[in-house]
Amino acid sequence: MxxxxxxxxxxxxxxxxxxxxxxxxxxxxxxxxxxxxxGKTIDLPALEAELSKIKGIGGKRLDEIMTVIEKFLDV
Incomplete structure (x- = not known):
């Protein structure tokens, strides 16, 4: 090895x-x-689009989720 x-x-x-x-x-x-x-990066708009496709996640909940993600990424 x-x-x-x-x-x-x-x-x-x-x-x-x-x-x-x-x-x-x-x-x-x-x-x-x-x-x-x-070269790993996160495409936030694409992530948001994919999350919005999940049944049960509305606009308000999606905004809360994206806020948490952005907080952890220091965006």
Whole structure:
């Protein structure tokens, strides 16, 4: 079984020297980079259109749902 290196040797050495605060910042930035590379995004209008097709979800309830989703996405 072949394992891909996630962290190269130089990065590993830098991580070993980091304190907790610097490591936290590094992990958050690294995670953002990985998510950006995957190119995953959410199309909110398309999501809203699909949710509106669900039986029992009216306009008012849909607005409440979209508000919660946008809150979690920081939109």
């Amino acid at each position: 072949v394992q891909n290196e996630i962290v190269d040797r130089d990065t590993y050495r830098k991580i070993k020297k980091m304190n907790r605060q610097k490591l936290t910042i590094f992990i958050l930035q690294y995670g953002d980079q990985l998510l950006g590379e995957q």
